[in-house]
Amino acid sequence: MAPSPAYPVVDLLVIGGGINGAGIARDAAGRGLSVLLCEQGDPAGATSSASSKLIHGGLRYLEHADFRLVRESLREREILLRIAPHLSRPLRFILPHAPQLRPAWLIRLGLALYDRLEGSPSLPASETVDLSRPPWSAWLKPEYRKGFIYSDVQTDDARLVVLNLRDAVEHGATVCDRTRVRAARREGALWCVTLEDSESGKPHEVRARALVNAAGPWVGALRERLAHDPRPVGLRLIKGSHIVVPRIEPGEHAFTLQQPDGRVVFLLPFEREFTLIGTTEIDHPDPEQKPQPSTAEIDYLCAAANRTLRVPLKAADVVWSFAGLRALFDDGKHDPAAITRDYHLELDGRHSEAPLLSIFGGKLTTYRALAETVMNRLAPWLPTPAPAWTARAPLPGGDRPFGEVVAELRTRHPHLDPVWLEQLARRHGSRATRLLAGVEQPGDLGEDFGGGLFECEVRHFIAHEWAREADDILWRRSKAGLHMTAAQRLAFARWLVDKRSPDG
Ligand SMILES: Cc1cc2nc3c(=O)[nH]c(=O)nc-3n(C[C@H](O)[C@H](O)[C@H](O)COP(=O)(O)OP(=O)(O)OC[C@H]3O[C@@H](n4cnc5c(N)ncnc54)[C@H](O)[C@@H]3O)c2cc1C
Structure with missing residues (x-):
């Protein structure tokens, strides 16, 4: 789809129609800026449709003392419950206690912090639960007698992207799907950007005051092509796979299963009849190579579930599987699970020049807060925009309970x-x-x-x-x-x- 000729020069050109690009386009358009978003494929076609679909504080990040991230995520969880009630489904998570992995006092402390880190959340607080009694005893192995129960939220990642894009358009943005940003060069205070129709290959040029690189797994490659300083910024691409099996627990509970390797695996109610199980963490350096769940990952996820479940799962039970790439800011940690999930923004451009802002890392959960941070960082280059607004404005369809x-x-x-x-x-x-x-x-x-x-x-x-x-x-x-x-x-x-x- 060709960009609208109504925007020969736009204030902001956003590269990437995943959750981060969509959230930034919405925020900027609602502040009165002219915005063009280009997505080389289908919106949410990459990482933003392959997540675990949780709007969560990230209980396990507390272990890595990532308090800023957890606090911001919990705040965003509350905001999403308010602005998108249809896409924010509260869930109760059962965490069976495995004494050989983490002591009960540590988990209790973590949960108390999780409950209180960000004011008074609207979701029920955590508590302990006796897993030796029905209904849990029907699903869990008898050695799991004690557990904890806490709250988080499930969403639909791909729909969250599309509804942010829809709202961006309703605030005046132009969204060009199947349009790749092929090249860009600075012309003083403007970027001259070459777009290419991904299907026909037809090129097209537009100018922009600022460029946001929200290309997810391609962020590093794109930045190296466009930035003044082409030295690579630390980026780790980590594949995560999920499997879908017929519903394990007929209720609407999720399970957080601790694993001997220190990781956690989620079992999530999915689409009424199914359970979603994920995820893995495997280095996957080439974004051009489409991530696929491997047999080893499927076996890992089945084994992870089988450590706790009474009735064992087999690879043959899997009805669907998918994989996505986390584009994480490399903070030097060897273990993929320990790398921060916080976002890192890198700004390139001298004061009189058009800026390029590249986004590394981040979570679905924090996309709205990230968009506000991006707007603040770009403010010196943009016409004075209206103040932040997205924390109070419902997403399309989110205006009623x-x-x-x-x-x-x-x-x-x-x-x-x-x-x-x-x-x-x-x-x-x-x-x-x-x-x-x-x-x-x-x-x-x-x-x-x-x-x-x-x-x-x-x-x-x-x-x-x-x-x-x-x-x-x-x-x-x-x-x-x-x-x-x-x-x-x-x-x-x-x-x-x-x-x-x-x-x-
Ligand atoms: C397995 C897994 C589980 C996860 N679970 C959760 C979770 O439960 N909760 C949570 O909060 N977060 C989760 N995350 C993290 C979350 O999914 C990501 O942080 C988020 O989706 C990243 O969005 P993005 O917009 O940066 O990237 P993407 O969704 O990858 O979007 C980038 C887009 O840019 C486009 N693009 C690239 N180059 C160009 C170009 N040259 N021109 C035009 N378009 C281009 C791509 O086609 C792509 O659509 C998970 C991630 C993974 C991998």
């Missing part, structure tokens, strides 16, 4: 499946009502592709959420792919190709 939206949808649409209506509300919040305008009967939803995917939502994904290929819709805008058979996925992909053909 989730339960209220679900109840209203069910009242308005008594002939539609109530479970499906709840899932629709999770994806779109209060905006689900717009999507269902004019729908009375199931037949009004258009073609039924299976897995809860209907034509009316597909058309919305294409028209308003930059979806183009079948995978964009099946695995990122929704997770319908997980609920469909291989034949249904193929039929949907064919339908989409037919619709896109000139006579479709």
Whole structure:
């Protein structure tokens, strides 16, 4: 998609449509700046759809004394619960006690800190739990008698990206998907940037007062091409893989499982019928090599779960798996688990020159705070922008409590499946009502592709959420792919190709 000719010179050009780029574009556009965001592929097509999908303080970072990060993350958790209730699902996490790994007093101390580090959180505080009693005794091995229970939040990473982009556009930003930033050179106070249509290869030039390099795993390579000082900044690319298996615990609890290697592995309720298990940490230096879960990683995750679960998991139980790359700021720690998850911003440019700001590290959880920090760092180069605003403004569909939206949808649409209506509300919040305008009967939803995917939502994904290929819709805008058979996925992909053909 070509950038809008309405912006021959933009205030800010953001490279990368992952969560960090999307959050920065939203923040900047809402402050009245002209913003262009370029994403070489599908928004959230890289790391930001391959996370564990947690909005969390990161209990284990306390062990590394990363208090600043934990405090900021807990504050952001509260903000997201407020501005995106449909994308922020509170969960209770069970942490079975393994005395040979960490003493109970240490865990109790950590949890007390976690509960109180950032004011008075709205989620229930931690407590101890007797795991030798039902329902836990049905799922956990009998040696796990004692445990702890604490709160965190689950989100949908890819939808969080898309709704930030949507809001950026509604505040005046231009989003160019399938558009690669190929080159950029300084012309005094401006950047002259060469964009390339990722599909046709057609080049296009734009000018920008400031450039943000939010290219995730590609941040280092891009910075080396564009910055004055081409010496590499420490970057560690660490692959993390997840597996999805049929639901282990029928309730809505998550499990935090301590491992003998010092790591923790999460078991998370996922898409009603499944459990998401992750993650691993393996060096993966080449971002051009698409990360895939290896057999060894799948075995590691099964073994990690089997240390605690009564009924063992096998690799054959895995119904889906995915991997992503953490682009971490290399703070010299050898152990990937010990490298800080905090973000590091590197600013390049002398005072009279257009700046380049590169983002290393960071978490999904802290994307909004990171965007505010980016705006502060770039302030000297930008027209005086409005003050910070994103902590109070709901994301699209986040203006009403989730339960209220679900109840209203069910009242308005008594002939539609109530479970499906709840899932629709999770994806779109209060905006689900717009999507269902004019729908009375199931037949009004258009073609039924299976897995809860209907034509009316597909058309919305294409028209308003930059979806183009079948995978964009099946695995990122929704997770319908997980609920469909291989034949249904193929039929949907064919339908989409037919619709896109000139006579479709
Ligand atoms: C396994 C794993 C689990 C995680 N779990 C959690 C979690 O539970 N909670 C949490 O808070 N965080 C988690 N994280 C961290 C979080 O996912 C990342 O910090 C975050 O997604 C990074 O977002 P990003 O925008 O920087 O990068 P990305 O999402 O990778 O986006 C960068 C984008 O830039 C684009 N791009 C690159 N080069 C160009 C170019 N030249 N032109 C145009 N576009 C370009 C890419 O296509 C890509 O889409 C996890 C990470 C991993 C890997």
